[in-house]
Amino acid sequence: MDEKDTDRLEAFSDGVFAVAITLLVLDIRISTVDPSGKILDNLGLWSALLGQRSTLFAFVTSFLTVGIMWLNHHRVFKHVERTDTGLLLLNLLLLFLIVFVPVPTALLGGSLGEPYEQAAAVLYSGTFFLIACSFNLLWRYASYHNRLIGKDIDQRTVAAISRQYSFGPLFYFTAFALAWISAPASTILNFMFALFFALPGPPLRRLPQ
Amino acid sequence: MDEKDTDRLEAFSDGVFAVAITLLVLDIRISTVDPSGKILDNLGLWSALLGQRSTLFAFVTSFLTVGIMWLNHHRVFKHVERTDTGLLLLNLLLLFLIVFVPVPTALLGGSLGEPYEQAAAVLYSGTFFLIACSFNLLWRYASYHNRLIGKDIDQRTVAAISRQYSFGPLFYFTAFALAWISAPASTILNFMFALFFALPGPPLRRLPQ
Amino acid sequence: MDEKDTDRLEAFSDGVFAVAITLLVLDIRISTVDPSGKILDNLGLWSALLGQRSTLFAFVTSFLTVGIMWLNHHRVFKHVERTDTGLLLLNLLLLFLIVFVPVPTALLGGSLGEPYEQAAAVLYSGTFFLIACSFNLLWRYASYHNRLIGKDIDQRTVAAISRQYSFGPLFYFTAFALAWISAPASTILNFMFALFFALPGPPLRRLPQ
Amino acid sequence: MDEKDTDRLEAFSDGVFAVAITLLVLDIRISTVDPSGKILDNLGLWSALLGQRSTLFAFVTSFLTVGIMWLNHHRVFKHVERTDTGLLLLNLLLLFLIVFVPVPTALLGGSLGEPYEQAAAVLYSGTFFLIACSFNLLWRYASYHNRLIGKDIDQRTVAAISRQYSFGPLFYFTAFALAWISAPASTILNFMFALFFALPGPPLRRLPQ
Numbered sequence: 001m002d003e004k005d006t007d008r009l010e011a012f013s014d015g016v017f018a019v020a021i022t023l024l025v026l027d028i029r030i031s032t033v034d035p036s037g038k039i040l041d042n043l044g045l046w047s048a049l050l051g052q053r054s055t056l057f058a059f060v061t062s063f064l065t066v067g068i069m070w071l072n073h074h075r076v077f078k079h080v081e082r083t084d085t086g087l088l089l090l091n092l093l094l095l096f097l098i099v100f101v102p103v104p105t106a107l108l109g110g111s112l113g114e115p116y117e118q119a120a121a122v123l124y125s126g127t128f129f130l131i132a133c134s135f136n137l138l139w140r141y142a143s144y145h146n147r148l149i150g151k152d153i154d155q156r157t158v159a160a161i162s163r164q165y166s167f168g169p170l171f172y173f174t175a176f177a178l179a180w181i182s183a184p185a186s187t188i189l190n191f192m193f194a195l196f197f198a199l200p201g202p203p204l205r206r207l208p209q
Numbered sequence: 210m211d212e213k214d215t216d217r218l219e220a221f222s223d224g225v226f227a228v229a230i231t232l233l234v235l236d237i238r239i240s241t242v243d244p245s246g247k248i249l250d251n252l253g254l255w256s257a258l259l260g261q262r263s264t265l266f267a268f269v270t271s272f273l274t275v276g277i278m279w280l281n282h283h284r285v286f287k288h289v290e291r292t293d294t295g296l297l298l299l300n301l302l303l304l305f306l307i308v309f310v311p312v313p314t315a316l317l318g319g320s321l322g323e324p325y326e327q328a329a330a331v332l333y334s335g336t337f338f339l340i341a342c343s344f345n346l347l348w349r350y351a352s353y354h355n356r357l358i359g360k361d362i363d364q365r366t367v368a369a370i371s372r373q374y375s376f377g378p379l380f381y382f383t384a385f386a387l388a389w390i391s392a393p394a395s396t397i398l399n400f401m402f403a404l405f406f407a408l409p410g411p412p413l414r415r416l417p418q
Numbered sequence: 419m420d421e422k423d424t425d426r427l428e429a430f431s432d433g434v435f436a437v438a439i440t441l442l443v444l445d446i447r448i449s450t451v452d453p454s455g456k457i458l459d460n461l462g463l464w465s466a467l468l469g470q471r472s473t474l475f476a477f478v479t480s481f482l483t484v485g486i487m488w489l490n491h492h493r494v495f496k497h498v499e500r501t502d503t504g505l506l507l508l509n510l511l512l513l514f515l516i517v518f519v520p521v522p523t524a525l526l527g528g529s530l531g532e533p534y535e536q537a538a539a540v541l542y543s544g545t546f547f548l549i550a551c552s553f554n555l556l557w558r559y560a561s562y563h564n565r566l567i568g569k570d571i572d573q574r575t576v577a578a579i580s581r582q583y584s585f586g587p588l589f590y591f592t593a594f595a596l597a598w599i600s601a602p603a604s605t606i607l608n609f610m611f612a613l614f615f616a617l618p619g620p621p622l623r624r625l626p627q
Numbered sequence: 628m629d630e631k632d633t634d635r636l637e638a639f640s641d642g643v644f645a646v647a648i649t650l651l652v653l654d655i656r657i658s659t660v661d662p663s664g665k666i667l668d669n670l671g672l673w674s675a676l677l678g679q680r681s682t683l684f685a686f687v688t689s690f691l692t693v694g695i696m697w698l699n700h701h702r703v704f705k706h707v708e709r710t711d712t713g714l715l716l717l718n719l720l721l722l723f724l725i726v727f728v729p730v731p732t733a734l735l736g737g738s739l740g741e742p743y744e745q746a747a748a749v750l751y752s753g754t755f756f757l758i759a760c761s762f763n764l765l766w767r768y769a770s771y772h773n774r775l776i777g778k779d780i781d782q783r784t785v786a787a788i789s790r791q792y793s794f795g796p797l798f799y800f801t802a803f804a805l806a807w808i809s810a811p812a813s814t815i816l817n818f819m820f821a822l823f824f825a826l827p828g829p830p831l832r833r834l835p836q
Contacts, residue, residue, distance in 0.1 A: 008219055008283055010635055015227025015433070018642025022726050023234065025650065042746035045734070049750075063726070067719040071712070074635055085280070085409040092276040099231050099272070107254070119251035123258075200712040217428055217492055224436025224642070232443065294489070294618040301485040308440050308481070316463070328460035332467075426637055426701055433645025441652065503698070503827040510694040517649050517690070525672070537669035541676075 005083040009091060013073060016095045021066040023102040024059040028052060058109030061191075062102045068198045069098055069131065076139055079161070082148045090141055094134045100127060108187065121183035125176040125190055132168030139165050168197070214292040218300060222282060225304045230275040232311040233268040237261060267318030270400075271311050277407045278307055278340065285348055288370070291357045299350055303343045309336060317396065330392035334385040334399055341377030348374050377406070423501040427509060431491060434513045439484040441520040442477040446470060476527030479609075480520045486616045487516055487549065494557055497579070500566045508559055512552045518545060526605065539601035543594040543608055550586030557583050586615070632710040636718060640700060643722045648693040650729040651686040655679060685736030688818075689729045695825045696725055696758065703766055706788070709775045717768055721761045727754060735814065748810035752803040752817055759795030766792050795824070 039045050049056070073094070080087070104124040111120035142148040143158045171193045179186035248254050258265070282303070289296070313333040320329035351357040352367045380402045388395035457463050467474070491512075498505070522542040529538035560566040561576045589611045597604035666672050676683070700721075707714070731751040738747035769775040770785045798820045806813035 005287070008223065008286075011220060011638055012223040012226060012279060012283075014635065014639040015224050015436070015642050016230060017639060018433070018646055019227055019231045021643060021722075022646045022650075023231075025726050025730065026235075026653075028730050039741075039743050041742045045738075045743040045746040045750075060723075063723050064719075067723075070639060071715055071719075074639075074715070077635075078632070085407070088280055088283070089407065092272075092280075095230075096269075096272050096276075099234050103234065103237050111254075114248075115250045116248050116254040119254040123254075198712065198716060214496070217432065217495075220429055221432040221435060221488060221492075224433050224645070225439060227642070228436055228440045232440075235444075294616070297489050297492070298616060301482075301489075304439075305478075305481050305485075308443050312443065312446050320463075323457075324459045325457050325463040328463040332463075423705070426641065426704075429638055430641040430644060430697060430701075433642050434648060437645055437649045441649075444653075503825070506698055506701070507825060510690075510698075513648075514687075514690050514694075517652050518686075521652065521655050529672075532666075533668045534666050534672040537672040541672075 006077060006080055009083055009088065010077055013091065013095060014070075016099060017066065017070045017073070020099045020101065021063055021070070023099075024055075024062045024106060027055050027106065028059055054109040054112070055106075058102075058106045061109065062105040065105070065128075065194050066098060066101055068194050069101075072135060072197055076135070076142070079149045079153065080142045081150050084148065086141055087138070087148055090134070090138045094131070094138060097127065097131045097134055101131075112184065112187075117183040118179065121179035121186045122176070125172060125179045125186050128190060128193075129169060129172040129176045132172045136165050136169060168193075171196075215286060215289055218292055218297065219286055222300065222304060223279075225308060226275065226279045226282070229308045229310065230272055230279070233264075233271045233315060236264050236315065237268055263318040263321070264315075267311075267315045270318065271314040274314070274337075274403050275307060275310055277403050278310075281344060281406055285344070285351070288358045288362065289351045290359050293357065295350055296347070296357055299343070299347045303340070303347055306336065306340045306343055310340075321393065321396075326392040327388065330388035330395045331385065334381060334388045334395050337399060337402075338378060338381040338385045341381045345374050345378060377402075380405075424495060424498055427501055427506065428495055431509065431513060432488075434517060435484065435488045435491070438517045438519065439481055439488070441517075442473075442480045442524060445473050445524065446477055472527040472530070473524075476520075476524045479527065480523040483523070483546075483612050484516060484519055486612050487519075490553060490615055494553070494560070497567045497571065498560045499568050502566065504559055505556070505566055508552070508556045512549070512556060515545065515549045515552055519549075530602065530605075535601040536597065539597035539604045540594065543590060543597045543604050546608060546611075547587060547590040547594045550590045554583050554587060586611075589614075633704060633707055636710055636715065637704055640718065640722060641697075643726060644693065644697045644700070647726045647728065648690055648697070651682075651689045651733060654682050654733065655686055681736040681739070682733075685729075685733045688736065689732040692732070692755075692821050693725060693728055695821050696728075699762060699824055703762070703769070706776045706780065707769045708777050711775065713768055714765070714775055717761070717765045721758070721765055724754065724758045724761055728758075739811065739814075744810040745806065748806035748813045749803070752799060752806045752813050755817060755820075756796060756799040756803045759799045763792050763796060795820075798823075 039048055104120070104127045107120045108117075108124045111117040114120075140162065143162065146153060146155075146158070149158070172190070175186045175189040175193065178189060248257055313329070313336045316329045317326075317333045320326040323329075349371065352371065355362060355364075355367070358367070381399070384395045384398040384402065387398060457466055522538070522545045526535075526538045526542045529535040532538075558580065561580065564571060564573075564576070567576070590608070593604045593607040593611065596607060666675055731747070731754045735744075735747045735751045738744040741747075767789065770789065773780060773782075773785070776785070799817070802813045802816040802820065805816060
């Protein structure tokens with residue numbers, strides 16, 4: 001029954017991730033399919049697509065970042081073996097922030113070079129800072145005294161994963177602070193962090209039995 | 210085969226929950242991404258977001274309430290071990306009401322302070338009253354003489370859960386009645402009830418074998 | 419590995435069903451949330467909802483019919499134990515028709531009493547006739563000489579299920595023919611058939627071993 | 628735990644496929660449901676649907692092609708038994724391209740006979756060329772020295788599957804090249820390739836143990 005618990009939490013989360021990751025394709029679809037007769041030749045189509053570059057950029061970016069978050073959700077729940085109400089609520093908080101990601105991403109995509117790019121970058125990096133905090137909270141709640149993870153998982157492994165996750169809020173807070181100074185620099189930093197969190201974490205070590 | 214039955218019911222329900230919980234993010238996305246050149250500076254973006262506060266409030270609220278309903282669905286189906294046509298139809302009824310939740314939530318979000326806030330609060334609390342009834346129906350149908358739940362589950366546990374669930378329609382009927390007098394008071398009561406149902410229920414006790 | 423096959427087919431189908439069943443809530447949501455200041459008092463909200471009755475009716479109807487189709491998909495795949503390319507393609511055909519259901523349902527919802535109600539009823543009942551054929555095809559393909567169902571399932575059970583399913587195309591063809599004469603009568607007949615297919619089918623009998 | 632890994636990758640992919648396959652029905656729904664009083668009689672409805680033929684064609688086509696891609700994803704992951712970060716990232720790349728499919732499909736559906744049909748056909752066949760490459764990459768990464776597939780799978784089977792998949796990029800590159808000369812010919816070729824990839828692949832042979 002314990003295992004069934006995580007199964008259903010993961011299935012529900014996968015559904016929410018699947019919707020969140022595809023949300024921004026709606027923007028491209030609606031806008032390019034309905035060109036109201038403005039496209040006159042082949043070149044016209046290419047330049048129409050080029051005119052949509054900020055929407056395309058937002059779609060690519062949100063797909064990549066939400067995808068990497070799924071990767072990390074997957075990694076965390078490879079360790080978690082049981083659930084309780086606290087974990088379900090913390091997971092809902094995380095999913096809420098992830099479903100919100102397309103909003104600041106679309107805003108950022110349309111803002112670069114605009115007079116409001118700083119506010120958009122602050123909102124964007126602020127969202128990712130909250131997500132990093134939320135991931136940390138979830139992991140620390142589950143792993144505290146091996147509460148919801150395998151009883152036989154080595155405490156040193158737990159500590160190594162905790163250490164790696166604790167970089168998240170630190171990293172994203174830097175990007176958040178930088179956003180107040182330079183929007184492009186903060187955005188680049190955010191992407192570098194996303195790629196960093198795509199890398200595999202420390203291996204899981206189980207106690208000899 | 211019995212277990213496979215609940216598995217598929219849960220997978221389908223998870224998919225429907227995942228779509229229902231993300232529906233209202235579409236409203237934020239569409240409206241803020243397409244600002245038609247009205248945002249002139251950083252402050253403009255913040256005030257544009259502030260102008261969307263009722264849409265944001267509706268998204269947060271519907272995410273939270275649908276999330277807590279998923280939690281309760283998850284709890285009920287931890288006990289249910291078999292399915293039959295009656296249960297599948299009662300589950301469809303429940304899912305129908307849950308998919309409808311974003312509609313009254315969005316209406317309520319836009320109505321506070323408006324001259325039609327009372328009607329919106331009546332519709333909102335009425336929907337939640339029906340959902341509470343539907344949850345009760347599902348649980349009573351499944352647990353009646355241990356019809357679809359584990360044969361070894363203690364009747365006192367079943368009675369304790371039934372008692373807790375029977376508060377639902379009572380609670381939400383109070384909020385529904387209050388809506389005719391004060392929309393804000395009814396809304397606040399609804400949120401308190403949602404938080405109450407996020408709390409864990411009585412523990413499952415199985416008969417000694 | 420055989421069982422894993424059906425598992426994934428069912429998971430993918432559940433996802434498609436979940437999206438199809440929620441599609442028409444988008445119509446209600448978008449239209450009532452954006453009332454462009456036309457609602458002046460509580461009565462105004464109720465009459466605005468009443469003005470949406472055809473959209474609401476379409477949502478309820480498509481939820482119910484797609485839900486009953488999921489029920490039947492679930493029943494068929496309780497018997498199917500293996501998959502092959504033919505089954506996967508027939509399942510795709512069925513899913514295609516089910517995703518299309520919201521289109522004729524929304525058309526029908528808006529057409530009753532309009533001068534084009536006959537054409538809408540023809541399209542609607544035609545779609546359900548094709549779905550009934552598609553369900554038959556799927557079941558006959560899977561059950562032919564116990565191709566993809568349990569080797570130990572009694573041929574009399576298979577024949578009983580086949581007989582029940584073969585009523586589908588017959589029933590819906592009647593509704594389709596009637597649509598050319600009376601749109602309301604055809605629509606009522608369609609709903610009665612949907613309710614008939616919600617009823618449980620003949621029990622599964624396995625050969626003694 | 629290895630098997631659980633693929634399970635979750637498949638569940639997440641199924642969710643993304645389910646959303647991608649249903650995306651284009653939104654175009655039909657929105658446009659035909661809102662006929663702004665232009666339909667005056669039964670014939671008017673049929674001609675309104677006929678006027679939507681490019682949207683309907685795009686929906687049918689994208690359903691069919693995404694469906695066949697799901698079929699192939701399903702086939703590849705019947706062999707894959709473990710996951711690692713590389714595989715998860717390659718799977719994300721593949722899903723990204725599949726979610727993008729509705730965009731060029733809708734463009735192509737509206738472009739045939741228009742002065743920009745060549746550009747649309749280039750974009751369409753280019754997308755499928757990238758998808759074929761991505762499928763190859765995924766399979767070669769997983770099967771290299773039996774990295775993530777069953778250790779007991781015969782190297783000749785692996786080679787046979789690799790050979791069949793390697794036709795994909797070749798085929799679709801031909802269609803891509805042809806698109807610069809004739810859009811209709813390239814489109815027909817693309818459909819023939821899709822049907823070819825719906826056919827079952829070489830059987831899986833395991834080493835005797």
